[in-house]
Amino acid sequence: xxxxxxxxxxxxxxxxxxxxxxxxxxxxxxxxxxxxxxxxxxxxxxxxxxxxxxxxxxxxxxxxxxxxxxxxxxxxxxxxxxxxxxxxxxxxxxxxxxxxxxxxxxxxxxxxxxxxxxxxxxxxxxxxxxxxxxxxxxxxxxxxxxxxxxxxxxxxxxxxxxxxxxxxxxxxxxxxxxxxxxxxxxxxxxxxxxxxxxxxxxxxxxxxxxxxxxxxxxxxxxxxxxxxxxxxxxxxxxxxxxxxxxxxxxxxxxxxxxxxxxxxxxxxxxxxxxxxxxxxxxxxxxxxxxxxxxxxxxxxxxxxxxxxxxxxxxxxxxxxxxxxxxxxxxxxxxxxxxxxxxxxxxxxxxxxxxxxxxxxxxxxxxxxxxxxxxxxxxxxxxxxxxxxxxxxxxxxxxxxxxxxxxxxxxxxxxxxxxxxxxxxxxxxxxxxxxxxxxxxxxxxxxxxxxxxxxxxxxxxxxxxxxxxxxxxxxxxxxxxxxxxxxxxxxxxxxxxxxxxxxxxxxxxxxxxxxxxxxxxxxxxxxxxxxxxxxxxxxxxxxxxxxxxxxxxxxxxxxxxxxxxxxxxxxxxxxxxxxxxxxxxxxxxxxxxxxxxxxxxxxxxxxxxxxxxxxxxxxxxxxxxxxxxxxxxxxxxxxxxxxxxxxx
Amino acid sequence: xxxxxxxxxxxxxxxxxxxxxxxxxxxxxxxxxxxxxxxxxxxxxxxxxxxxxxxxxxxxxxxxxxxxxxxxxxxxxxxxxxxxxxxxxxxxxx
Numbered sequence: 001x002x003x004x005x006x007x008x009x010x011x012x013x014x015x016x017x018x019x020x021x022x023x024x025x026x027x028x029x030x031x032x033x034x035x036x037x038x039x040x041x042x043x044x045x046x047x048x049x050x051x052x053x054x055x056x057x058x059x060x061x062x063x064x065x066x067x068x069x070x071x072x073x074x075x076x077x078x079x080x081x082x083x084x085x086x087x088x089x090x091x092x093x094x095x096x097x098x099x100x101x102x103x104x105x106x107x108x109x110x111x112x113x114x115x116x117x118x119x120x121x122x123x124x125x126x127x128x129x130x131x132x133x134x135x136x137x138x139x140x141x142x143x144x145x146x147x148x149x150x151x152x153x154x155x156x157x158x159x160x161x162x163x164x165x166x167x168x169x170x171x172x173x174x175x176x177x178x179x180x181x182x183x184x185x186x187x188x189x190x191x192x193x194x195x196x197x198x199x200x201x202x203x204x205x206x207x208x209x210x211x212x213x214x215x216x217x218x219x220x221x222x223x224x225x226x227x228x229x230x231x232x233x234x235x236x237x238x239x240x241x242x243x244x245x246x247x248x249x250x251x252x253x254x255x256x257x258x259x260x261x262x263x264x265x266x267x268x269x270x271x272x273x274x275x276x277x278x279x280x281x282x283x284x285x286x287x288x289x290x291x292x293x294x295x296x297x298x299x300x301x302x303x304x305x306x307x308x309x310x311x312x313x314x315x316x317x318x319x320x321x322x323x324x325x326x327x328x329x330x331x332x333x334x335x336x337x338x339x340x341x342x343x344x345x346x347x348x349x350x351x352x353x354x355x356x357x358x359x360x361x362x363x364x365x366x367x368x369x370x371x372x373x374x375x376x377x378x379x380x381x382x383x384x385x386x387x388x389x390x391x392x393x394x395x396x397x398x399x400x401x402x403x404x405x406x407x408x409x410x411x412x413x414x415x416x417x418x419x420x421x422x423x424x425x426x427x428x429x430x431x432x433x434x435x436x437x438x439x440x441x442x443x444x445x446x447x448x449x450x451x452x453x454x455x456x457x458x459x460x461x462x463x464x465x466x467x468x469x470x471x472x473x474x475x476x477x478x479x480x481x482x483x484x485x486x487x488x489x490x491x492x493x494x495x496x497x498x499x500x501x502x503x504x505x506x507x508x509x510x511x512x513x514x515x516x517x518x519x520x521x522x523x524x525x526x527x528x529x530x531x532x533x534x535x536x537x538x539x540x541x542x543x544x545x546x547x548x549x550x551x552x553x554x555x556x557x558x559x560x561x562x563x564x565x566x567x568x569x570x571x572x573x574x575x576x577x578x579x580x581x582x583x584x585x586x587x588x589x590x591x592x593x594x595x596x597x598x599x600x601x602x603x604x605x606x607x608x609x610x611x612x613x614x615x616x617x618x619x620x621x622x623x624x625x626x627x628x629x630x631x632x633x634x635x636x637x638x639x640x641x642x643x644x645x646x647x
Numbered sequence: 648x649x650x651x652x653x654x655x656x657x658x659x660x661x662x663x664x665x666x667x668x669x670x671x672x673x674x675x676x677x678x679x680x681x682x683x684x685x686x687x688x689x690x691x692x693x694x695x696x697x698x699x700x701x702x703x704x705x706x707x708x709x710x711x712x713x714x715x716x717x718x719x720x721x722x723x724x725x726x727x728x729x730x731x732x733x734x735x736x737x738x739x740x741x
Contacts, residue, residue: 060694060697060698061693061697063693063697065691065693065694095724096724096725098699098723098724099698099699099722099723099725102697187688187692187693190693190696191686191692191693191696194693194696194697194701195696195701195702198699198701220726221709224709224710224719224726225710228710228712228713228719230713233713234713318728321728322712322717322719322728323712323713325712325716325717325730326712326713326714326716326717327714335717434690434691436691436694436729436730436733437717437728437729437730437733438691438694438695438698438727438728438729438733439727439728439729440698440725440726440727440728441719441726441727441728442726443726
């Protein structure tokens with residue numbers, strides 16, 4: 001077994017090399033103490049030797065400014081004390097060799113076992129940039145220098161050979177004045193040392209690289225004239241977003257329906273196949289729908305990450321960051337927060353997962369905390385049901401429809417609330433490292449499909465494996481609370497299988513929501529939600545829809561024993577319209593209670609999957625709990641104010 | 648005696664002293680170039696130097712985001728974007 005680590009600058013094709021080497025044999029863990037992913041992969045050499053690969057985060061130097069960089073610094077420091085890595089594969093982009101070699105010289109001076117991989121030889125060749133690998137290798141004391149084309153895999157054999165037959169090479173020179181770890185906290189010395197290293201690198205490069213003729217404006221610069229244009233830049237970004245949402249709304253619903261129906265049938269089938277009893281119920285009604293509830297998110301996550309990784313791989317993402325940064329900065333956000341927040345309009349889960357690209361911890365946590373306020377697609381069924389129920393049909397000028405305006409208003413309210421909450425959190429969350437936007441804008445390039453799909457696969461797996469456990473656990477608890485009750489059932493529900501009529505408290509299986517624990521809870525919270533204009537039935541729906549917001553519609557249908565497809569079949573709407581308040585006989589669902597409910601769903605964190613993902617991404621229970629509480633308080637206050645003002 | 652307006656206002660009217668303006672990267676217009684003179688002491692100056700912004704380096708402003716912030720510059724063949732506030736750390740030769 002050999003262990004190697006891949007290091008280098010960001011945007012060099014480091015991850016591409018990792019993917020080339022390991023394919024699907026990857027796993028994601030995390031580095032101790034921080035929320036940075038640790039990607040590990042495996043492959044076999046021709047000789048049969050197994051190799052373990054660690055993909056270190058891309059960094060520009062060993063002096064840490066962000067969590068990513070701290071991880072690399074700590075990792076290297078640990079290797080100096082207790083070495084267990086046989087070889088560091090240093091990945092450098094051939095067209096930006098000067099800047100790329102800074103980190104290399106730091107690692108080199110520390111005496112680590114290295115091999116250099118030069119990427120993007122195809123682009124270098126196009127620009128007639130020639131690098132003398134032999135001379136380069138000589139300059140650095142015989143360390144192998146290998147050219148690898150990330151698209152074709154050309155050159156990989158040489159790397160395999162270097163890993164197989166790697167021998168320790170004695171460092172023959174020093175690039176800097178100091179060993180990097182001696183000046184970890186001395187800014188002045190770091191500045192000087194960096195200057196000296198750059199000088200040395202430039203001197204060395206003068207021998208080994210013949211610079212490209214740079215008289216022609218390259219394609220990237222020409223694209224950028226439009227991509228960051230004050231008008232076209234935003235127009236392009238909005239069109240791309242519009243296209244992505246259209247595709248997600250139209251395509252994702254099919255596989256989501258298949259998963260829903262498939263698991264429903266599987267649940268029914270299991271129930272029929274197994275002997276009756278609590279064990280059968282647990283499997284057929286608790287576990288199977290729970291697993292279905294995890295898997296149903298996959299189409300949305302996969303589609304969104306497909307597009308996000310296309311944007312990332314092509315280089316367009318950094319242009320979005322560039323044109324949006326100034327607009328969102330007053331709210332404590334970063335240009336990098338924009339795409340995660342926009343993704344949350346489809347679904348907060350991929351939105352929160354994509355916040356990982358934000359290097360500043362504070363900006364990232366704020367983005368994660370406000371992402372669920374953006375109106376996601378799961379709110380649509382709730383909003384449309386409530387709007388159909390309480391908002392009158394009214395049109396201005398024949399085109400502007402009141403119902404449509406209310407829906408738009410709810411979306412805007414979510415967006416504005418997210419920005420306001422972000423601005424408030426900016427004051428309260430303390431940060432040790434400065435937020436900055438010193439960012440390389442890579443050149444545009446065609447995405448490699450294989451890497452796009454590997455990225456998508458990785459995200460889906462993280463969701464299913466890490467967040468899935470929490471989601472499954474919560475949904476089993478919700479199922480148990482909805483199917484069992486504290487007392488025996490009323491006599492009219494007695495059946496032959498369960499003829500108990502004991503009235504002593506215990507745990508009994510019930511056939512309807514009202515007599516279950518959730519039903520009791522719904523009754524129990526009635527005094528609390530009465531000021532919001534809700535009765536215990538709505539209370540039940542609020543509790544069950546913690547699983548996911550759209551469950552509200554299904555729960556209402558179950559409580560009133562009608563079909564839940566309110567757009568085709570109007571029985572649910574009619575039934576809700578008839579519902580009267582017990583004391584006053586007024587309609588339960590009027591403008592006041594309807595608006596109050598809509599506002600509740602704008603703010604409340606009614607999504608266990610988001611809860612689980614925030615726990616996964618922040619690696620703590622603290623942040624998801626804070627989020628649950630702050631959103632709950634906002635929901636309550638907004639709903640309370642609306643109901644009291646309108647009724 | 649030359650009437651020194653700045654000293655005059657500083658001492659007589661206790662107006663806040665304004666240091667003489669130096670040339671920094673944030674003052675370059677799109678398309679203009681400059682040569683880095685030094686980096687002001689700042690938490691981010693090491694980071695900037697690591698990105699290749701070192702004394703003697705020629706840099707060119709390639710484009711600016713709408714509202715003039717952030718800006719994108721050419722640093723020895725690659726494109727670096729940074730905020731105006733970050734660009735102010737970089738002093739240019741006059």
